[in-house]
Amino acid sequence: MSKGCPALDATEDDIRKLLACKVHLGTKNLVKSMERYVTARRPDGIHVIDLHCTWQKLMLAARVIVAVENPQDVCVISARPYGQRAVLKFSQYTGTQYVAGRTAGR
Numbered sequence: 001m002s003k004g005c006p007a008l009d010a011t012e013d014d015i016r017k018l019l020a021c022k023v024h025l026g027t028k029n030l031v032k033s034m035e036r037y038v039t040a041r042r043p044d045g046i047h048v049i050d051l052h053c054t055w056q057k058l059m060l061a062a063r064v065i066v067a068v069e070n071p072q073d074v075c076v077i078s079a080r081p082y083g084q085r086a087v088l089k090f091s092q093y094t095g096t097q098y099v100a101g102r103t104a105g106r
Contacts, residue, residue: 008059084100
């Protein structure tokens, strides 16, 4: 998958964990920008997301975050209720800033 370092490739265990967390399940609505990541549509209308693409994006994000010298310069945001706990936990373990919940906007 990765062209440079085989250590960044997803292992069977990594994929199994992503499946257990149901990362591959999308929504019934499909926006144009997400079409390239969707591999199938279940009979109930839920779109199935390609886990290898997801893994590549996770590795890209991890490499960007690691490249930042000061963790306080990183801000992790989730306005959705199901992402708020993840944002809080990530910030707790990495020392980054976070915004969990809806904000006033621009």
